[in-house]
Amino acid sequence: MIIGPDRGDLRFAVELAQACDSDVWFPYYPLCIEHTIDESYKMVFQCYREMTELYNANEISLFGFSSGAALALGIGFHNNALGRILPMPRQIIAVSPGSVPASDEEIKKMEALNERDFMADAKFMSTVKSIMSKGKNIPEYMLSGTRGDFSGLPPIHFYYGGDEVLSACAKSFASACDKKNVPYTMTIAAGMCHCYAIVNFFLEGKAARAEITERLK
Numbered sequence: 001m002i003i004g005p006d007r008g009d010l011r012f013a014v015e016l017a018q019a020c021d022s023d024v025w026f027p028y029y030p031l032c033i034e035h036t037i038d039e040s041y042k043m044v045f046q047c048y049r050e051m052t053e054l055y056n057a058n059e060i061s062l063f064g065f066s067s068g069a070a071l072a073l074g075i076g077f078h079n080n081a082l083g084r085i086l087p088m089p090r091q092i093i094a095v096s097p098g099s100v101p102a103s104d105e106e107i108k109k110m111e112a113l114n115e116r117d118f119m120a121d122a123k124f125m126s127t128v129k130s131i132m133s134k135g136k137n138i139p140e141y142m143l144s145g146t147r148g149d150f151s152g153l154p155p156i157h158f159y160y161g162g163d164e165v166l167s168a169c170a171k172s173f174a175s176a177c178d179k180k181n182v183p184y185t186m187t188i189a190a191g192m193c194h195c196y197a198i199v200n201f202f203l204e205g206k207a208a209r210a211e212i213t214e215r216l217k
Contacts (some may be wrong), residue, residue: 009026009201027043037143041078048086048089049086050076060089061090061199061215062089062091064095066098067099073097076088094196095197096117097145098166099143099144100125102143102169105167110165113163117194120164151180153182162190163191187208
């Protein structure tokens, strides 16, 4: 929630649009450097609202990496929190969704993975809560996706690198889906890093990227 997109992200969005023959919306949501996470939610939810005015919801896929993955899931949670005022999308694809650890078990798992993760730090995943909230009273689901209301969510496809600290949340996400009968797939690629699916010079990343592209067609 604190780092904006770069040219590589934009290039990937263009490639995805061409490969899937689809429109790709690329929201520049407010970052938590100067804003709070509820402002980010407000912006992306409005973006989704406008999408539903142009397309049938069953033709819309929500897809994101890291913070973007958290917000892709969060649109569903926020919709439920508001009384499900919009139809749910066709599917959600969440690659390495960011999440503040919601339990001691998740914290311990993150700490155990920390020395293998060269991109994210276990302690940061806890301290980022204060950066995202800045003292405001923020709904739990905006900080920890595993605390969201999964009722009525569409199929979700999760992708994690096996060596990233955020994979510590995979079990909690799977449990949340099971409790609300949400169909999901969970891919945890052994030895891979945070957001590995965007890095197509790894065989594993290339394969995941190809699979995601097929899901989006």
